[in-house]
Amino acid sequence: MRSFLSRSRTMLIGKAVAAFVLGAGALAAQAASAADVLVLQLKGGDVKIQLDKKDAPKAAERLETLASQGFYNGVVFHRVIDGFMAQTGDPTGTGMGGSNLPDLPAEFSKVPFKRGTVGMARAQDPNSANSQFFIMFAPGDFLNGQYTVVGQVISGMDVVDAIKKGNANDNGMVTNPDKIIKAWVE
Numbered sequence: 001m002r003s004f005l006s007r008s009r010t011m012l013i014g015k016a017v018a019a020f021v022l023g024a025g026a027l028a029a030q031a032a033s034a035a036d037v038l039v040l041q042l043k044g045g046d047v048k049i050q051l052d053k054k055d056a057p058k059a060a061e062r063l064e065t066l067a068s069q070g071f072y073n074g075v076v077f078h079r080v081i082d083g084f085m086a087q088t089g090d091p092t093g094t095g096m097g098g099s100n101l102p103d104l105p106a107e108f109s110k111v112p113f114k115r116g117t118v119g120m121a122r123a124q125d126p127n128s129a130n131s132q133f134f135i136m137f138a139p140g141d142f143l144n145g146q147y148t149v150v151g152q153v154i155s156g157m158d159v160v161d162a163i164k165k166g167n168a169n170d171n172g173m174v175t176n177p178d179k180i181i182k183a184w185v186e
Contacts, residue, residue: 041183077179
């Protein structure tokens with residue numbers, strides 16, 4: 001009887017240790033993913049974006065690199081179309097500029113464009129994303145598989161909704177646009 005109880009106790013202790021180790025691994029994974037949060041400070045508050053390093057590792061790394069260099073600080077939302085998206089990331093504010101880094105290859109995935117999805121803006125060439133990105137106000141299924149999904153807003157979508165909208169007749173170009181006050185990675 002004692003040997004059965006000892007084996008049962010040993011098995012229970014082993015299971016408890018395994019659960020603790022697995023729980024610690026999950027906490028470490030959560031801590032690692034928290035490091036992949038891009039924060040945009042806007043006039044209405046902070047927007048937190050969980051970057052997708054699994055499906056868009058190069059684009060996520062690009063946004064992290066540029067944010068850590070202060071590239072996005074003071075950059076405007078130059079194109080904002082009500083009910084569609086808000087675009088930023090061009091230091092010239094014209095929609096024609098970018099960073100001095102090489103363009104990125106497309107990282108298309110099966111991740112859908114829904115409200116709060118962050119995508120990499122690009123020219124007609126799929127491999128032309130650089131520093132510009134956009135945040136979706138609403139779903140945009142027609143973008144699925146056509147643009148790199150780089151992240152998802154996890155808090156502050158109300159702040160995104162309050163970004164000054166552009167002129168619909170001028171492709172969303174904004175007069176006296178709102179800007180990113182400061183961007184950083186948590």
